Every structure is written in structure tokens, then in C-alpha cells.
Amino acid sequence: MPDVNWIEMKNLQPVALEDIPVIPVEELRSDVIERVKSGGRLVQFFGSKTSDGTMLYAVLADDNASRLFVSSSRFNGIASYSAMTPDLPSAHLYEREFYEEFGILPDGHPWLKPVRKGTPGIDESETPYEFFSMQGEEVHEVGVGPIHAGVIEPGHFRFSCHGEKVYHLEIKLGFQHRGVEELFVKNRNRPLYLEKLSESVAGDTVVGHAGGFIRAVESLADVAVSRRAKAIRTVALELERIAVHLGDLSALSGDVAYLTGNSVFGALRTRVINTTMSICGNRFGRGLVTAGGVNFDITPELQESILSMVDRLDIDVALAAEVLFSSASVLERFEKTGVVDRDAAASIGMVGPAARASGIAVDVRSDHPFGGFEFVPVHKLTLQGGDVFARAYIRFVEIQQSMRIIRQQLMGMSDEASKKNVGTLRRDSLVTSLTEAWRGEIAYTVITDANGEIARVKVKDPSFNNWFALSLAVRGEGISDFPLCNKSFNLSYSGFDL
């Protein structure tokens, strides 16, 4: 779709800011709605402060053609625009976020509540947060959090129930807000710090987030990372995926009181994160990815030991999954619980394994290949159920897929050095870096200024797309199924709250 309103780019392909069309916000609005309705996908929608006002950028993906499109609009003294959300539900959080950060009102937004900080101009501790309230004689509310029962991150869940049945779940987040995006810009002259910061955006997705940010920086510096470094990064990314998926299968087993699964998958996970530690000295892959390559090589001996770990794991996971997914007591809880159907998933813009479990074929590794996936194609796996079972089972098949990817990557390692030098960044440029981490699509858009310094880093964790799916999943379910539904998504609080 050639169009003067948009400029085409690819994942990790920088464009000059002056080449990005600046169009009136009404046009941007109608274009986004129209393009998403005809098969496009909203990847990012965010503001950026400039010397002459506020810029609003929209990045859309055409997944089938591996293309991205970017356009922008300038707000100079304009205090509001007509909200997209009524026509495009998947935009609802992006618009709330844009309002919160820049104070430009999306007029007609049906759910304009704080995202992380509160209403613009008001102290967040004083910002009133009005929960949706159901009316009725025997309706009651259950409030949970911010501190939860287990050892997990904080967030607040408000259930509107009639008896045991949940009619609505409202999720209030922001408790983990640490100012990540501001820290990226504030510390732009400390490249090492930025790498470590990206590792801590979501500590369960270290390789995913660090890889996403660092690839954006590398593309702005026009550095082509060696094939070997790409392979090592890909191995680490897939180990991360396997480890978390195994941990999730363990926790899902625990939530339905299936203790064998809880123990067995938990122990298998330990084996995988210890393999990650054997590569880089940290169980979560911290310190591995660095601008220009990787800090740790995979020696032939290490390669042998990873391959033999994968071979053993393959057999053990197959047996454990066979037992889990043939247990009647497990299936009784998993099947038809927490259903998000395909239409709902598409309309709210879900990503990652949760979307694939609802029949939506999105996978950045295949749609917008990056790093090691430029050489090894990935087949998109989908299931149709959209229930807890589908979200559990897709983890099992993705674990098997990741093991195949690791084998392929380790076989195809070249002898090149694993690290290159990174120089200065392109001036006045924008790049979008998409990564398929275990939870789904991570998007980093990095903008540089006239001196080639980082002026804006926009982070989008897949949780930003998927939290609302949890609300939909528990509608009509018994409140006691909430922990199971929640775990079947396993979304990030810190990745959302930034």
C-alpha cells in the first residue's frame, strides 16, 4: 500500500526523521483505524517531546509482508484529538499512556484511567482511581493487591462478582513504575549502563529485552553483528523461552494441585537455567548480550554439553507432558477454562503464545526475522481453543520447537569473532526493533537527535498488549479459577509498568 502518509521500513531498519511523514492527527487517526481493520497491526503509538511541541508516532506492522510503516503527527498548541479507541479497541492503552505522559486528551476515550503515574498534573498519590462498579443487590467486589499472596510482583485486581461468578475484572497496575524510559534518556552517555538497564526492564525476559534494545542501538550504529554472535544470542533467547515455559507448566500444575507436574517441570526448568549460567555466569542470561555481539563465547565443549542437555531434556519433557496432558483431573480444570476467542484476541491486539493459543498466527521470529532467525526460518504454531489448555499446550510445543532451533543454531556456528566495536549512532533517526521473547512481541523504538544521541526510547512489553486478555478470560468464570487463568498468561508487571 504505497501512500504518502506513511513511510515503509523493516524491523531494525533505521529511517531518517525527516523522511517520516507528518500529517494532521485526524488523518493519522483514520489511517491507523483503516489499516488495522484491513489486516495491519498496531505495534507502537507513542509521544516524543521536541523543541517545537509534541510528536505522536504510530508504527504499524504488515506481518504477512514483513514490513513496518511509520507516520507521525505534530501537536503544537493542540490539547486534544478525537480518540481512536471507540473504533479500535487495541489502541485503548496506547491512548491512555499518551494522555498520561503528554496531557493531550483523546476525546471520547471510554476508559481514560491512569496507566502508571496518574492523571497529568496531579500527584499520583492523590489521583483518584475510579473502579468500574456493578450495580445489583447481591453483587459484591473482591479486591486483591497490590501485594499478592505469593512471591510475585504487585498489582491490584478488582473483581465484580455475583456469588462465585466473575462478571468483570479490572486490573490496576503501575505499582512497579521505576521510570525506565526516562532512565534510558537520562543515562544516554553511559552505554554500559543502558545495556544493564534493558536487562532489568523485565527480569524474567533478560535476553529478550536486552536483545531488543541492543539490536536497535546496533542498527542505528550500522553495525552488522557476526553470525556467531547471532547464534549465541538466539540460543540464549530460546533457552529463556524453554525455561519460562517449563516454569509455567510447573506453576499451572501447582494451581490445579497436580504436584507431580509441579515438581517435575520445576526441576527441568532448573536444568535449563543452569545451562544458561554455564554460558554466561547468570541463571537468567544477564551479562551475555552486549552491543556488537556477546560477552561470552560458546566453546566446543560447551556446545557439546548444551546439545546433550537438550537431547536429555527433549525425552524428559515429552514424558512429563504426556503424563500431564493425559491426566483427567488436569484436563478437567484446563479445558474450556478462561476462553479468549479468536475475534476477541484480534480486536484487543494480543501477541505471543497467548495469541497463538487463540488461533492468531503472529510470531516476530517468522514475521519480522531478527538475529539468528534471519538464517533459520521458524514455523508459526497455533492452536484454536483459546483456553487454559491451549495456552498450556502451546508452551509444550514451543519448548519442542525451541529445542530444534537451539540445535540448528549450534550446528551453524561460524568461526567469526563474537564481538564487534560499536561507534556513533545515526543522527535524527528512528528505528523499531521487534523481538519475539517468550511472552510475545517486545518492541523498542529508539529516536536519536541531531547529535546522534538517544532522545527517546519507547519500550513495549508484550504484557502491554495482553493484560486486558486476562480480564476477558475470567469473565463468566468462577473466581477460584482466577489464579489458573492468571498463570496461563503469566504477564509481567514490571514490563508493563516500566
Next chain:
Amino acid sequence: MLNLLKLRRKHGHQAIPDLRSAVLMESHRGFPVIDERKFEGDRQTLVNACPTGAIRKDPVSVDLGKCIFCGECERMSGGAIRFTNGHKLGASGRTQLMVTSSLSYEGFRDCSIRARAEIHRLFGRSLKLRQVSAGGCNGCEMELAACGNVNFDMGRFGIDFVASPRHADGIVLTGPVTRNMAPALMDAYRSISEPKIVIAVGACAISGGVFGGSDETNRGFLDEVKVDLFVPGCPPHPLTIINAVLDFIGKK
């Protein structure tokens, strides 16, 4: 059914038999050893490069409370700072976390945690903890959760995480304490009956870590309460956490 039996048999016993003497693999980055004589070049570069400002010069020291064990200084200093696999990093005082050139891992271990008779009497046989994540990235939280899994099984010592602060003997804090979590953290702390302890786990809780320079944190809680046990790391390994707690409550 046959598969289930096969699986149980294969699973066997996963628990590490002796958590006190277990050794981590060589690649794990634990206690840093500083050899002042090996330093070449500009020390200021090293100080500036450290992502969390954990390194000081003249004499060179590493603050374990700030260190995220990324290993960059080891590469930059040509091994003058070297991370060993020593994982018992807990300390009962903030000052004990300053590692200088003269300090060996054994030397650090000798004075890092003072087991008090009163703590041993109160919590030696049962310690129930309420974990509060206040801006943690989920790294420390996952390792704390792992302390209870089949491999580490911290419950064998009578140490568990509980759901309510009313059932707890203390708080395990993770994260740099965000402004949005500060009130809830204080509420949880106040809900625990005396006597109570505070354990700070991870670089963020101890010093702010990579979020030390953020405007969105409010570390007032740490000015008001006394931290009884510091567990450094980013995140600390489960064995680091468990051994620190065991040392602190005076368990052999």
C-alpha cells in the same frame, strides 16, 4: 499410569542434600576478589564505567550492595577485579558489603553475618516471611520463589513465605521501592507484630541498583526501619539467599 510411574522414577530425588556445603559452577559470578597490584591503566575509567557506581578507587573497593555482578569490571581491569564462584554473600551490616583489596572470600565470610543469640532463640526453628516486591523486575522474586522448589527446598529448615503479614516474622524486600509501592510496603511492615526482621534482597533493595538514579522511587522506608540482613546479587542465587538466612538465624 505406567508413564506416571516411569516419570516419578526418573524424577527421583532432586533436592540438594547439603545446602550448606553445595558449590556453584565455576562460571557463576559471586564474590569479587581485588588484586590491587594487577591494576594497569586509568582507574577512573573503571569507576565511571560501573553501571551502578559500585566501584571506588584509591584504594579500589567494590560495594556488594550496589554491584550487579555483570562482570564488566573484570574484563576492563584485566582480572584485577575477578569474580569467584563464592556465593555466600549475605551480611548483617551495610558496611560489611564493602570489599577491598585485602579481603578474601574467607575473610569476608568470617565477619559478614553476626548470628545473635536472641534471633536464634526466636526464629532458629521457624521463620515465616512476607515477601514484598516494591519495583522488583521479577528477577529476585523468581529466585526467592526458587528457594522453595524441589531443588532447594528451604522449607526443610522451617523457613517459608506466607501470604499474610499477620502470620509473618519479617519482611523480605525486593526492588528499589517505587513511589507507587511505598505506602503498601509500609502498611505490610506495620501489620507484622514485633519482634520482626527486615531482609533486603538484591542490589535494588539494598541500594537502588540500576534504578538508583530514578525519580520514581521513594526509599523513605529504608530510612525508617533497620535492615537486619542484606543479600547482594542481581538477582542473588537461591543458595546465596538460603545460606544468608541460615547464618543469620544461627542454624548450623
